[in-house]
Amino acid sequence: MKAVVVYKSKSGFVKKYAQWIAEELQADIYEASKIDVNMLMLYDTIIYGGGLYAVGINGLKILTKNLDKLKDKKLVAFATGATPSRSEDIEKVKNANFTPEQQKYIRFFYLRGGFDYTRLKLIDKVLMNLLKLKIKSKNKNKLIPDEKGMLAAYDEPIDFTSKKNIEELILYVKAK
Known part of the structure; x- marks a missing residue:
C-alpha cells in the first residue's frame, strides 16, 4: 500500500495529526498547496485533513472535485475542531461536506483538535x-x-489533540 497524507492547517492542529498519521502508516506527507491531483494518482490510499470552519472542511475540494479520478483509491478525510466528538455533530459535518455519492467513496473521521x-x-x-x-x-x-x-x-489556548484519536482511522486504512 502506497499512502499519502495531505493536509491544510491554519493553526497547527491538523498538521500535528497529519504527521502522526503519516508516521504511523509510513506514508508520504504534503501540505495541500504543494500537491495536485496528478501526484495523488500515484497513491493507493489518500488521506486528506483540514480544519473545521463552521461546518466546512478547509481545502477538501482536492478530493471532492476530483472524485471521478480518485474513486478507485482508498479515500479518507479527517477534520479537526475544538468541540467534543458528538455523533450528531459529526453527521452534520459529513452531510454538509460530502454528497451521498461522495460518502460511498470517502470515509470521514473527526479528530478533536483545539483553538489558539x-x-x-x-x-x-x-x-x-x-x-x-x-x-x-x-x-x-x-x-x-x-x-x-x-x-x-x-x-x-486549548489543545485536545491526542495520538490515541487517530487509532480508528489507522485501523480503517490498514484494513483490506
Missing part, C-alpha cells in the same frame, strides 16, 4: 471576534458548555 487565537491570521481573527461578540451578547445563564469553553479559549 494567537495563531490565527487577521481575517480569521476578525471572523472569530464576530463569533465571540455573538456569544457574549447572549444571557450568561443561557450559554451552553461549548460556548463557555469557546469564550475561555480566547484567553487561554
Whole structure:
C-alpha cells in the first residue's frame, strides 16, 4: 500500500495529526498547496485533513472535485475542531461536506483538535471576534458548555489533540 497524507492547517492542529498519521502508516506527507491531483494518482490510499470552519472542511475540494479520478483509491478525510466528538455533530459535518455519492467513496473521521487565537491570521481573527461578540451578547445563564469553553479559549489556548484519536482511522486504512 502506497499512502499519502495531505493536509491544510491554519493553526497547527491538523498538521500535528497529519504527521502522526503519516508516521504511523509510513506514508508520504504534503501540505495541500504543494500537491495536485496528478501526484495523488500515484497513491493507493489518500488521506486528506483540514480544519473545521463552521461546518466546512478547509481545502477538501482536492478530493471532492476530483472524485471521478480518485474513486478507485482508498479515500479518507479527517477534520479537526475544538468541540467534543458528538455523533450528531459529526453527521452534520459529513452531510454538509460530502454528497451521498461522495460518502460511498470517502470515509470521514473527526479528530478533536483545539483553538489558539494567537495563531490565527487577521481575517480569521476578525471572523472569530464576530463569533465571540455573538456569544457574549447572549444571557450568561443561557450559554451552553461549548460556548463557555469557546469564550475561555480566547484567553487561554486549548489543545485536545491526542495520538490515541487517530487509532480508528489507522485501523480503517490498514484494513483490506
